[in-house]
Amino acid sequence: MTETAALRTAPLRARAEIDLAAVRANVRALRALAPGAELMAVVKSDGYGHGAAQCARAAVEAGASWLGTATPEEALVLRANGGLPDDVRIMCWLWTPGGPWREAIDARLDVSVSGMWALEEVTAAAREAGLPARVQLKADSGLGRGGCQPGDDWAELVREALAAEGAGLIRITGLWSHFACADEPGHPSIDAQLDRFREMIAYAEEQGARPEVRHIANSPATLTRPDSHFDLVRTGIALYGISPSPELGAPADFGLRPVMTLSASVALVKHVPGGHGVSYGHKYTTAGETTLGLIPVGYADGVPRHASSAGPVLVGGKWRTIAGRVAMDQFIVDLGGDEPEPGERAVLFGPGDGGEPTAEDWAQAAGTIAYEIVTRIGSRVPRVYVNEGQADTP
Structure with missing residues (x-):
């Protein structure tokens, strides 16, 4: 596997992995x-x-x-x-x-x-x-x-x-x-x-x-x-x-495989009590004592604000849902008491074969089409190219 990116940091805050x-x-x-x-x-x-x-x-x-x-x-x-x-x-x-x-x-x-x-x-x-x-x-x-x-x-x-x-x-x-x-x-x-x-x-x-x-x-x-x-x-x-x-039909029905996988590093995990308001406007309130995870991407990165309280994310092997409003640079997921380590990968969407949501899942959550989901991912998210220049089996 080969990788190139517009910005090298270790680890990356977020990345859009592009499988050539x-x-x-x-x-x-x-x-x-x-x-x-x-x-x-x-x-x-x-x-x-x-x-x-x-x-x-x-x-x-x-x-x-x-x-x-x-x-x-x-x-x-x-x-x-x-x-x-x-x-x-x-x-x-x-x-x-x-x-x-x-x-x-x-x-x-x-x-x-x-x-x-x-x-x-x-x-x-x-x-x-x-x-x-x-x-x-x-x-x-x-x-x-x-x-x-x-x-x-x-x-x-x-x-x-x-x-x-x-x-x-x-x-x-x-x-x-x-x-x-x-x-x-x-x-x-x-x-x-x-x-x-x-x-x-x-x-x-x-x-x-x-x-x-x-x-x-x-x-x-x-x-x-x-x-x-x-x-x-x-x-x-x-x-x-x-x-x-x-x-x-789904991509697999036509022999197609999604090319982009969007992920971010979990920035913070914390315990909060029940009744705790989350994000702007407190549109989400915790039902009981739980853990919250901070995912450091937001609508400035192309995450649709319309996906507030709806967008799916894979964290720690489980699907989570955005808790409350998507902000400019971040959003919260309710981890239900789980405690992934800060830095663990949160996958917003990808091909789906690793259990992660797909761009179509995000389109359904945001009331739009998958075209918009991938096209709107901003330049602040580095593109990381994998399998660049490799020969594939025809």
Whole structure:
């Protein structure tokens, strides 16, 4: 096992252990579910809180040929400092007017275009650079967020993009869209969006577009809708071993393993009498004489305040529940008379095979989704990378 961390202390107050062998295994499992398509590993928001560069490298080692980010700034950092092979494609899609189009062209990024303003800006940057931009046209097939509306808007965008391609200013490398409800099995919008996307692809190709890839499948569609895989699947949360929805199944049902384990060192254990108020507002009062454990992480570290009096923690081999409110830097668990030594490890979440809670357990406790639980873990918690650079059994 190899370990790297942004901050070396012994012992660490808290740590988010990132298992890169699990990343590689998850990529292989996802590729097996979509054998006819290439795989994009989505590493936006610093790899959903896991570390973009480290997870990107592990994903590429396991066969991902594309990487995806939301912002161009994320993609530019990944291209410059990610230690990636030159032939790995990187796509970014969340653009605003005045964005770094020229830098993206120079870095050989694939950029998403949803409307005429973006096409005009990227073609101007390509003219200045003397290089064609790699452009993917995004279709709004029904999500109602980013993407070009079908009908006249799509016809205009396709026409002008083909004209720019004919002038040598851009290369139309992709046609793509995004699902609204793929994490809800049987939702009627899934088939409706697939039909609309096929129609919009057909129109663009009839006009002369020859994209390298066509793609709409996110993690849930990759797992459950093989008819949506087209040429490329974009896997985000599944890459990190988390199911997109409990309705779809647990990670193990798809051969996935959670990548992050969040833990902290117990900072204090003390005896208190019954009727003792705990944490701000005294929303929790001890039922009788007991022991309390201080866990030194809080909402400044990404522990949801909504998990007050609900979040589960494994301490001393037993599940405990947060007692009272989560504070900025700490919370309390009622140990019920047990007396673990200060410094003992308290595990907030992990894969679950050691008896610890999972990110999904925390999502249920906080009334949110597991995506938010892992992504919100702050930079004050060092990432410790294990199994970095190790060869795994295919």
